[in-house]
Amino acid sequence: MAVTRGLEGVIATESSISSIIDDVLTYAGYNIDDLAEHSSFEEVIYLLWNNKLPTFEELAELKQQLNKEMRLPEGVINHLKSYDLKSVHPMAALRTAISILGLYDEESDVVEGEANKRKAIRIQAKLPSIVTAFARIRNGEEPVQPKENLSFAANFLYMLKGKDPEDIEVEAFNKALVLHADHELNASTFTARVCVATLSDVYSGVTAAIGALKGPLHGGANERVMQMLTEIGSEENAIPYIDEKFQNKEKIMGMGHRVYENGDPRAKHLREMSKELTKVTGQSKWYNMSIKIEDYIKENKGLPANVDFYSASVYHSLGIEHDLFTPIFAVSRVSGWLAHILEQYENNRLIRPRADYTGKEGQSYIPIEQR
Ligand SMILES: CC(=O)SCCNC(=O)CCNC(=O)[C@H](O)C(C)(C)COP(=O)(O)OP(=O)(O)OC[C@H]1O[C@@H](n2cnc3c(N)ncnc32)[C@H](O)[C@@H]1OP(=O)(O)O
Numbered sequence: 001m002a003v004t005r006g007l008e009g010v011i012a013t014e015s016s017i018s019s020i021i022d023d024v025l026t027y028a029g030y031n032i033d034d035l036a037e038h039s040s041f042e043e044v045i046y047l048l049w050n051n052k053l054p055t056f057e058e059l060a061e062l063k064q065q066l067n068k069e070m071r072l073p074e075g076v077i078n079h080l081k082s083y084d085l086k087s088v089h090p091m092a093a094l095r096t097a098i099s100i101l102g103l104y105d106e107e108s109d110v111v112e113g114e115a116n117k118r119k120a121i122r123i124q125a126k127l128p129s130i131v132t133a134f135a136r137i138r139n140g141e142e143p144v145q146p147k148e149n150l151s152f153a154a155n156f157l158y159m160l161k162g163k164d165p166e167d168i169e170v171e172a173f174n175k176a177l178v179l180h181a182d183h184e185l186n187a188s189t190f191t192a193r194v195c196v197a198t199l200s201d202v203y204s205g206v207t208a209a210i211g212a213l214k215g216p217l218h219g220g221a222n223e224r225v226m227q228m229l230t231e232i233g234s235e236e237n238a239i240p241y242i243d244e245k246f247q248n249k250e251k252i253m254g255m256g257h258r259v260y261e262n263g264d265p266r267a268k269h270l271r272e273m274s275k276e277l278t279k280v281t282g283q284s285k286w287y288n289m290s291i292k293i294e295d296y297i298k299e300n301k302g303l304p305a306n307v308d309f310y311s312a313s314v315y316h317s318l319g320i321e322h323d324l325f326t327p328i329f330a331v332s333r334v335s336g337w338l339a340h341i342l343e344q345y346e347n348n349r350l351i352r353p354r355a356d357y358t359g360k361e362g363q364s365y366i367p368i369e370q371r
């Protein structure tokens with residue numbers, strides 16, 4: 001049988017969580033454009049986990065459950081304080097901290113319907129607390145406890161900065177969370193599904209997914225987009241910089257996508273947010289540079305911007321440290337991972353493809369002394 005490199009185009013599972021058809025992204029049948037305009041991230045979590053939008057009561061209950069579960073066990077905070085965070089990438093710290101969090105959950109190894117749902121709430125609630133605690137401890141500050149009356153998006157910014165965020169910041173951050181929440185069988189989601197398809201536990205699935213998201217060809221691209229923009233430094237420098245990358249056959253971060261042919265429907269929302277926020281902060285150069293790069297790459301390589309491209313200047317404008325961009329992706333995408341993990345358990349079969357063996361054959365064993 002022919003090998004499909006990178007499993008491109010292979011249909012590996014059925015799913016009713018999100019779909020990408022003709023470059024249109026939907027969550028449970030709702031167009032991402034409508035969700036981005038109208039919904040809160042909590043509504044999207046509910047939608048992904050229940051395949052329907054919540055009523056007022058259902059949403060209130062989910063918000064209350066999430067809020068109740070946001071506090072971290074002391075042991076996780078002490079763990080974060082126990083090593084030199086300055087030399088640790090936050091995605092590595094997050095991967096380890098989620099794994100440690102499982103050690104404090106009595107139901108960690110109970111792979112069963114209701115226990116899995118309870119763990120989903122705990123993980124969704126605590127992941128932002130880990131990212132923000134990491135960021136504060138690294139800067140010599142104490143973690144900030146969440147506020148009960150704040151939304152998920154507002155609480156993240158509050159726990160990160162220790163002060164109430166502005167409305168415009170909350171609105172932008174909420175929209176970014178909505179846009180990143182799920183994306184069919186992307187690499188980290190597939191990783192999570194492969195992991196739990198062995199009937200391993202939810203914490204293992206999320207830990208594995210964080211490892212996959214960390215890579216620069218996936219969620220790690222957003223941090224590198226900002227690194228690139230910083231290196232470019234000015235609008236005049238943008239095209240010569242990209243030309244040099246082309247000459248060296250280097251990839252441009254935030255560009256291209258395995259599934260979208262004519263463009264990522266999320267990019268237009270993030271582009272608009274980047275335009276608005278960079279204007280507000282008086283740093284339009286990040287947006288202007290990004291537009292120039294996007295147009296040039298589209299024209300010369302036919303590659304469209306993906307979700308990571310404009311999220312970089314959006315998060316930068318919100319005053320967020322650049323290496324937190326990918327952990328923030330995880331704060332949102334964990335909702336999708338958890339939906340897929342629950343769906344995988346519902347109709348499980350071990351995921352175990354085959355490899356086309358291309359190595360040597362018929363080797364005679366030679367004792368070590370004679371090699
Ligand atoms: C949330 C997300 O995960 S979105 C993706 C985030 N990742 C990035 O932004 C990293 C940059 N982009 C890429 O590396 C790719 O476009 C991917 C990984 C996203 C998708 O890649 P694939 O579908 O596997 O395409 P592949 O890497 O095989 O590239 C196909 C061709 O397009 C070129 N190409 C693809 N993306 C880029 C890019 N960003 N910059 C320059 N060239 C590119 C490749 O060099 C290759 O050219 P070739 O055929 O001449 O060798």
Ligand SMILES: O=C([O-])CC(=O)C(=O)O
Pocket residue numbers: 182183185186187218258259306307
């Ligand atoms: O779907 C993919 O290949 C990458 C991804 O996670 C996204 O674009 O959100």
